[in-house]
Amino acid sequence: MLEGVTGSQTSIDIKNGSTDALTAAEGIELLDSKPANYLRTDGLTVTQDLLQKYPEVDAIFAANAESALGAAEAIRQSGRTGIKIATLNMSDEAARAVVDGILTVVMDDVPYQVGQSCIEAARRYLINGETLPAEIMLDGVLVDSDSVQPYVEKYNLK
Numbered sequence: 001m002l003e004g005v006t007g008s009q010t011s012i013d014i015k016n017g018s019t020d021a022l023t024a025a026e027g028i029e030l031l032d033s034k035p036a037n038y039l040r041t042d043g044l045t046v047t048q049d050l051l052q053k054y055p056e057v058d059a060i061f062a063a064n065a066e067s068a069l070g071a072a073e074a075i076r077q078s079g080r081t082g083i084k085i086a087t088l089n090m091s092d093e094a095a096r097a098v099v100d101g102i103l104t105v106v107m108d109d110v111p112y113q114v115g116q117s118c119i120e121a122a123r124r125y126l127i128n129g130e131t132l133p134a135e136i137m138l139d140g141v142l143v144d145s146d147s148v149q150p151y152v153e154k155y156n157l158k
Contacts, residue, residue: 002036002043002062002071011035014063014088022061031057036067043070051078059084065094065106072102090143092155098148099157108141108151 001018004011015033022030031054036042043062051057051074060075060083062068068087075083087094090108097103117136124130143151151157 001030001033002046002060002067003033004035004038004063004067006035006037011038011063018061018063036062036070038064038066040066040070040073043067044074045070047071047074048077051075051080057083059086059104061085062087064089065091065097065103068103068106069093069097072097090141090151092151092157095143095148095151095155096157098143098145099152101145105142105144108143110138110140113138 001015001022003015019030019033022028032050034046034050036046043066046067047060047070050060057080060068060071062071062085065087066089068085072085075085084104085102086105086107087103088107088109089111090106094103094106098106117138121132121136125132141147
């Protein structure tokens with residue numbers, strides 16, 4: 001697993017949630033987990049080190065698309081094939097990488113809707129005085145080669 005920034009609460013939460021899900025999943029072994037700081041360059045170097053350390057790797061989970069794209073480059077440079085990459089945070093480059101078969105799956109955590117919902121909740125609370133639920137949950141969108149077309153259109157990819 002390629003983590004985010006050490007000590008960042010978002011990174012801690014993603015790492016803990018991912019680790020819990022991976023360890024609970026039958027047939028999956030988490031080999032290692034290292035910070036890649038949400039950076040492509042760190043994703044590259046950390047993955048290079050992990051690929052040298054582990055002769056058999058089936059998949060890599062990266063805490064964001066930038067580090068996932070770095071991992072993809074490390075895999076390409078190593079000459080290894082068949083390693084799947086899953087990540088968070090959709091972008092135009094991540095969508096292109098899904099189209100090109102470089103990234104296997106991206107969870108779009110819908111940041112536009114997060115921003116929109118935050119402002120709407122603040123307006124309802126601060127201006128209207130409404131009591132809001134303790135949690136307002138938004139569904140992410142799982143994007144793979146079968147469901148990437150809306151992102152191809154959104155980002156005007158050719």
